[in-house]
Amino acid sequence: MHFTLSISNQGSKLHQNHNILSILLLLGDIVGLVLALFFPFWINWEDNSQVFEPVISLLFCLLIITGLYVADSYHPDNQISGLRAPARILITNMLVGGIFFAILHIMETGEKLALWKWEILLPSLSISTIWTICLRVSTAKWARSQAQNRRWLILGANKQAIQLGKIFLKHNTLGRLVILAASDQHTHELAKNHRISVSSLHDLRQWIYQPWSGVVLATPTQLSDIEMQQLMQLQVAGIPIYSIPDICENLWYKLPSSLLQDNLLVFSAGYHLTSNSISQKIKRVTDIILALLLFVGLFPLMLLTALAIKLNSPGPIFYSQVRTGLQGNTFRVYKFRSMYQDAEKRGVQWAHEHDPRITRVGRWLRLLRIDELPQIFNVLSGEMSLIGPRPERPEFDVKLRQEIPYYDLRYVVKPGITGWAQVMYPYGASVEDADEKLAYDLYYIKNYSPFLDLAIAFKTIRVVLLGKGR
Numbered sequence: 022m023h024f025t026l027s028i029s030n031q032g033s034k035l036h037q038n039h040n041i042l043s044i045l046l047l048l049g050d051i052v053g054l055v056l057a058l059f060f061p062f063w064i065n066w067e068d069n070s071q072v073f074e075p076v077i078s079l080l081f082c083l084l085i086i087t088g089l090y091v092a093d094s095y096h097p098d099n100q101i102s103g104l105r106a107p108a109r110i111l112i113t114n115m116l117v118g119g120i121f122f123a124i125l126h127i128m129e130t131g132e133k134l135a136l137w138k139w140e141i142l143l144p145s146l147s148i149s150t151i152w153t154i155c156l157r158v159s160t161a162k163w164a165r166s167q168a169q170n171r172r173w174l175i176l177g178a179n180k181q182a183i184q185l186g187k188i189f190l191k192h193n194t195l196g197r198l199v200i201l202a203a204s205d206q207h208t209h210e211l212a213k214n215h216r217i218s219v220s221s222l223h224d225l226r227q228w229i230y231q232p233w234s235g236v237v238l239a240t241p242t243q244l245s246d247i248e249m250q251q252l253m254q255l256q257v258a259g260i261p262i263y264s265i266p267d268i269c270e271n272l273w274y275k276l277p278s279s280l281l282q283d284n285l286l287v288f289s290a291g292y293h294l295t296s297n298s299i300s301q302k303i304k305r306v307t308d309i310i311l312a313l314l315l316f317v318g319l320f321p322l323m324l325l326t327a328l329a330i331k332l333n334s335p336g337p338i339f340y341s342q343v344r345t346g347l348q349g350n351t352f353r354v355y356k357f358r359s360m361y362q363d364a365e366k367r368g369v370q371w372a373h374e375h376d377p378r379i380t381r382v383g384r385w386l387r388l389l390r391i392d393e394l395p396q397i398f399n400v401l402s403g404e405m406s407l408i409g410p411r412p413e414r415p416e417f418d419v420k421l422r423q424e425i426p427y428y429d430l431r432y433v434v435k436p437g438i439t440g441w442a443q444v445m446y447p448y449g450a451s452v453e454d455a456d457e458k459l460a461y462d463l464y465y466i467k468n469y470s471p472f473l474d475l476a477i478a479f480k481t482i483r484v485v486l487l488g489k490g491r
Contacts, residue, residue, distance in 0.1 A: 043095040046160060050089060053152035054082045057145040081121055081142070085149060088117040091483045094157060106157040114150045118142065171197070172232065176222065176252075177239030178202030181265045181280045185237065186217060188269070188277070201225055225251060236262045274445065275460035276467060278427040300469070307471075308407050312400040319394060326357055326391055333382040336362035339395060344412035347435045351415060352404040355395040359383030390485055396438045408474045409437025410462040417455075424452050431462045434469075441465035441473070444480035 058078055089095070092109040121142065173189070175182050178200055189198050201222045220228070222244075229251045236255055238244075244252070256262050263271065265280050327338045340358040343351050360378045379387065386392040399405040405412070410431040413421065422428045442461035446454070465473065 042160065046095050046156065047086070049156050050086060050149075050153055051082070053156070054085060054145075054149050057148035057152065058082075058141070060148055061141050061144045077125070080124070081145070084117050084121055085114065085146075088113040089153065090479070091486055093483060094153065106161065107154045110153050110157065111150060114146060114153075118146045121146075171234040173198045173235055173237065174228065174233050175200045175237045175239055176225070176244065178219075179239055182237070182239035184277070184279050185239070185265055185268065188273070190217070199228065201228065222248075229255060233260050235268070236260060237265060237268050238262055239265055269460075270464060270468070274441075274464055275457075276463035277460040278425055278430075278456065278463065281427055281463075303471070304406060304474075305403070307474075308400050311407055312397050315394075316397050316401075322391070323357075323394055326386065326394070329382045330358055330380075330386075334361055334380045343415060344436070345415050345418050345432060346404055346412055347432060349429065349432050352399070352412075354399055354405070354412060357386055357392040357395060359386045359392045390439075390481075393438050400438065404435075406435040406437045408439055408477050409435050410440050410465065411443060411458075412436035413455075421452065421455050425456050425459055427463070428459060430466065431459055434466055439477060439481045441477055444477055444484050 058081070089110065092106075092113040094106050094110050094113075096106075125142070175185065175198065182200065182202075186198060186200060198217045200217065200219045201224065202219065203222045225248050233255070236252065238252070252262060266276055269276055269280060330338050337358060339355055340360070341353050341355050344354045346352045359380060360383055361380055383392070396405060400407055418428075440462065441464060442458035445461050446458050465477075
């Protein structure tokens with residue numbers, strides 16, 4: 022009797038727990054802010070009871086929460102530019118405190134707000150900072166201890182399963198991995214690592230009743246009817262069972278092209294942006310409205326940028342390149358010039374992180390992504406979207422198409438000024454980096470939704486402010 026396994030696309034238990042953890046951190050921050058604001062009133066209630074301002078208090082809380090999000094403090098184990106969560110929180114809260122102090126100074130119309138600046142703001146900010154730092158330290162310590170207890174089971178050892186095992190080794194917070202293979206001819210390299218155990222697929226019955234965080238089904242055709250029934254028992258017990266692409270989506274929010282197969286793409290759900298004309302139209306209308314608002318709001322900054330470029334080095338203000346767009350059609354993309362004139366007299370080449378061709382002003386433009394702002398006109402003309410895979414140069418496409426499987430899938434949607442790869446992957450300029458970024462682009466194409474676009478927009482703000490990604 023054959024059983025069909027239901028492959029979950031709604032998220033693994035691991036990420037459900039991660040989302041719950043982020044929500045609990047947010048709730049903890051709110052509790053801490055309430056206590057921090059109440060404390061100055063409590064110690065001197067008679068003098069400060071008339072100073073309480075609900076609107077000012079709410080603004081203070083919103084600014085702090087926004088700052089904590091921008092600092093990526095809801096991922097307490099992440100390290101950004103060498104800074105752990107406590108250091109990021111300290112720096113962010115100091116900046117938010119300065120901004121809030123300035124707002125109070127501008128709004129100050131009487132003794133109430135003057136008291137707020139010194140008797141409420143300073144102690145509340147100090148208490149909330151200590152609270153959030155302690156909360157992150159304890160949460161990160163707990164999460165690391167829990168990670169060591171996670172166990173994952175992979176059934177089969179085909180090329181994709183071995184590649185998944187190598188990806189697993191790069192992530193230190195996923196616990197241990199057990200691979201059950203029909204033969205061990207492909208697993209020698211992985212078996213040398215203490216975090217991975219290798220056994221025979223015929224021993225499945227011995228492993229089936231152990232606690233697993235999840236099971237990855239690499240080679241379903243090798244499983245007998247009895248083994249399929251045993252897997253069904255796992256699923257009924259609440260242990261999620263995934264295909265290889267699904268586990269990458271759920272654990273790392275990407276789809277490595279090396280793990281994809283034609284049959285998985287054919288039967289996979291998603292791809293709403295490529296198949297749903299309503300989604301395309303809504304995205305296009307949203308692009309036009311937001312692009313016009315951005316142009317109006319950022320026009321003064323664009324004028325200052327043009328002046329800085331002109332004063333810094335000789336040459337034109339704008340720079341244009343031919344890029345590959347929707348369905349492989351080429352178009353001309355416009356940017357603020359960030360390199361010296363004649364920078365490509367030696368031919369087309371990738372820009373590097375410390376590229377000597379980049380001007381002093383250009384480094385800041387690239388770091389803050391101001392050089393991309395003229396692409397607003399490409400969005401208005403319909404050649405680009407605000408959010409989507411970054412368009413590549415045709416000269417690079419030729420090589421990348423040969424080296425990377427499924428590379429052309431990135432062009433089934435409009436390219437964007439920013440995208441999932443740009444906010445999830447650090448700066449890079451090589452075939453390997455292009456392969457990694459394609460994995461994130463494929464995830465975006467498959468899982469597109471307005472909410473994903475909104476998440477990318479917020480993450481882009483974080484990337485710009487923290488100077489990471491590209």
